[in-house]
Amino acid sequence: MANKKDVIAGASMAGFSALIYGMTKALPEGAGPGLAPASFPRALAVFIGALSIVLVVQGLAAGCKEDDDKPLFGPLFARMLLFFVALVIYILIIPKIGYTASTAAFLFSSFLMLSPGLSAGRVAAGLVFSIIAAAAVFYIFSIFLGVPLIEGPVDEFLHYTVFRAGV
Amino acid sequence: MHTDIAAALEILFSFKVIAFMVAGIVAGILAGALPGLTATMSIALLVPFTYRIDPPIAGLMILLGVYVGTMHGGAISAILIRTPGTPAAAATCFDGYPLARRGEAALALNVSTIASSVGGVFSVLVLWTVAAPIASVALKFGPFEMFCLAIFGLSVISGVSEGSVVKGFIMGGLGMLFAAAGRSTVFDIDRLTFGIKDLPESGLRYIPLMIGVFAITEALDRVEFRTVAGESAAKVKNKFPTAAQIKQILAPLGISSVIGTVVGAIPGAGGDIAGFVAYDQTKKFSKHKEEFGNGSLEGLTASECANNAVTGGAMIPMLTLGIPGDSVTAILLGAMIIIGLRPGPTLFTDPDPAVRGLVAAIFIGLLTANLLVFPIRIAGAPLFSRVISVAPQLLWPLVVVFCIVGSFAMTGSMISVYIMLVFGIFGYVMKKFHFPPGPLILGVILGPIAESNLHRALLISKGELLPMLSPLAVALLLISVLSVALPFIQGMRRNSKN
Numbered sequence: 001m002a003n004k005k006d007v008i009a010g011a012s013m014a015g016f017s018a019l020i021y022g023m024t025k026a027l028p029e030g031a032g033p034g035l036a037p038a039s040f041p042r043a044l045a046v047f048i049g050a051l052s053i054v055l056v057v058q059g060l061a062a063g064c065k066e067d068d069d070k071p072l073f074g075p076l077f078a079r080m081l082l083f084f085v086a087l088v089i090y091i092l093i094i095p096k097i098g099y100t101a102s103t104a105a106f107l108f109s110s111f112l113m114l115s116p117g118l119s120a121g122r123v124a125a126g127l128v129f130s131i132i133a134a135a136a137v138f139y140i141f142s143i144f145l146g147v148p149l150i151e152g153p154v155d156e157f158l159h160y161t162v163f164r165a166g167v
Numbered sequence: 168m169h170t171d172i173a174a175a176l177e178i179l180f181s182f183k184v185i186a187f188m189v190a191g192i193v194a195g196i197l198a199g200a201l202p203g204l205t206a207t208m209s210i211a212l213l214v215p216f217t218y219r220i221d222p223p224i225a226g227l228m229i230l231l232g233v234y235v236g237t238m239h240g241g242a243i244s245a246i247l248i249r250t251p252g253t254p255a256a257a258a259t260c261f262d263g264y265p266l267a268r269r270g271e272a273a274l275a276l277n278v279s280t281i282a283s284s285v286g287g288v289f290s291v292l293v294l295w296t297v298a299a300p301i302a303s304v305a306l307k308f309g310p311f312e313m314f315c316l317a318i319f320g321l322s323v324i325s326g327v328s329e330g331s332v333v334k335g336f337i338m339g340g341l342g343m344l345f346a347a348a349g350r351s352t353v354f355d356i357d358r359l360t361f362g363i364k365d366l367p368e369s370g371l372r373y374i375p376l377m378i379g380v381f382a383i384t385e386a387l388d389r390v391e392f393r394t395v396a397g398e399s400a401a402k403v404k405n406k407f408p409t410a411a412q413i414k415q416i417l418a419p420l421g422i423s424s425v426i427g428t429v430v431g432a433i434p435g436a437g438g439d440i441a442g443f444v445a446y447d448q449t450k451k452f453s454k455h456k457e458e459f460g461n462g463s464l465e466g467l468t469a470s471e472c473a474n475n476a477v478t479g480g481a482m483i484p485m486l487t488l489g490i491p492g493d494s495v496t497a498i499l500l501g502a503m504i505i506i507g508l509r510p511g512p513t514l515f516t517d518p519d520p521a522v523r524g525l526v527a528a529i530f531i532g533l534l535t536a537n538l539l540v541f542p543i544r545i546a547g548a549p550l551f552s553r554v555i556s557v558a559p560q561l562l563w564p565l566v567v568v569f570c571i572v573g574s575f576a577m578t579g580s581m582i583s584v585y586i587m588l589v590f591g592i593f594g595y596v597m598k599k600f601h602f603p604p605g606p607l608i609l610g611v612i613l614g615p616i617a618e619s620n621l622h623r624a625l626l627i628s629k630g631e632l633l634p635m636l637s638p639l640a641v642a643l644l645l646i647s648v649l650s651v652a653l654p655f656i657q658g659m660r661r662n663s664k665n
Contacts, residue, residue: 005599005600005601006331006600008600009334009600013337020359022618023359024359026586027356027358028356032626032630033625033626033628033629033630034214034622034623034625034626034630035353035397035618035621035622035625037351037354037356037358040343040347040614040617040618040621041344041347041348041359042360044340044344044347044349044597044614045344047336047340048337048340048341048344050337051333051337051340052337054333055331055333055334055337058331058333072599073391074391074392075391075392075598076390076391076392077391079390079391080387080391083387084387087567087588088384089626090567090571091571091581091584091585091588094571094581094584095581099572103568106564106567106568107564107565107568110560110563110564111560111564113560114390114559114563114564115560118508126560133565133568134568137568137569137572141216141238141364141572141576145219145220145571146219147216147575147576148576148579149572149575150575150581158492159642160642161406
């Protein structure tokens, strides 16, 4: 019986190191006494590849550890997946609608996803929290600390009307 | 020296710098009190914002404040809900929680405050004393010795790898590989870009990498595994130790300050190890051994004093050699580079009065943070103890929002956010297979140092190996080999005994 997790991880790492090794062949080889641009990444690819093989061998030899019996995914994996999808959508819409609106939408959707039980009052509280938190974060970073954020119509309204900065 | 201190005081003691430091300490305590928000993650999240702050030293003071604050904050949840806020506070649960259960939570919190502050101040004084002499020795290092030093730093991976050392070294190798990708400053060409144009330069890229690996991974993990109810803890009102109790903890304070500082200075050995070692040693010397594990003030003091004494100790190799001993100091080192400081032996011999003033400001700043945290924690004990009740459905989405703002702030480009997301997924997958994240960061920081110095050494020696092998280089390589081999030998001995 093998430790499947280690075997899978080792085999994947070995494949990745082979890919990197192949990519270093496209890099120029040095002619002088110093290192060539390919030398260091290539040595690392060999190093990772060798350790990955050790990991596979260890996995095959070790037998099934107690930990390997545990499922790979947690009891709330579906919830995590939804949260992750919301995160990806959030990142994709920032450049389109600006920082504050996308942040408020992400915070509210996450609140709905992660809350244990929902009532009308709780949903309303979540909505208010999301809007205030998004606006507060925008104020602190964009206006107070001067960190440039992508601005959409809502941010411009906040920036030039509500917070009256840059006027 | 006096002029450096005067310059440092002038830099530090302005309202703005002190206010930022206090904000950093408070943020650090709050973050440390929340299980899951570690010092590494909190500092990685804050670096992108702090490097824009003027003067840059104010930004660095926030980070030092957060560093000190998180080490303190970890004790709060360890005492109140038996969950260490940071790994360094693991041993604090042994006696802190039993004290809280018998209604002495306030006493436990205040004793931990005293112990933490004493340990922190002691370690900074040691750092201040030994830093310059160590740096003057390190100045004699040539490029090959620097390469060997980087290799020694990487050998630490065997110590910071929880679980499998092989997995730790794979992560270290991957970290070096990720740092090598993109535009090479040594060769002035693009390498391993996977066709991605406009990849930010290595120094700017590794902040999104760290945020992804530490914060996004943790957020996804928390959402997947933890229930959503916030932890509840009893309300805390202040209660201070009596003179007899103070007398009882004096010896543990002395033992643990020294242990914590020494353990902290050893690359790879962090606050958790320091806490356990000090706890064990204090128990051996104690007249009340039976109280350990049942609410002993000495046990609580030992753990808290040692894990905070690590803060100054861990800065010794980072500041004097430019070699971070753990992931927190690796991120602090990155933050110092971003604001224009180059930690390493030359930092202490720089003729520029401005740089010398900044170095003195780091020492005084760290000392001030360790002093300021005391009244802040005493005054804020009732408030800080309530932070653990924050609902996760509010906390973790907000952490993600900070991750995105922080990554974007580094370059002003969405590519940093995409890098953060990719490394968040990478960290999540690697966590599933029990690959430790700490070595990845060490690899990212030390990889470029190793490559550039080996390149220089080979150019100087015209490609010959023998001229490069000075006694110091050989010694460093031997120590590295020993450092890697020791865990394997210990493991084999343990197996043969079993």
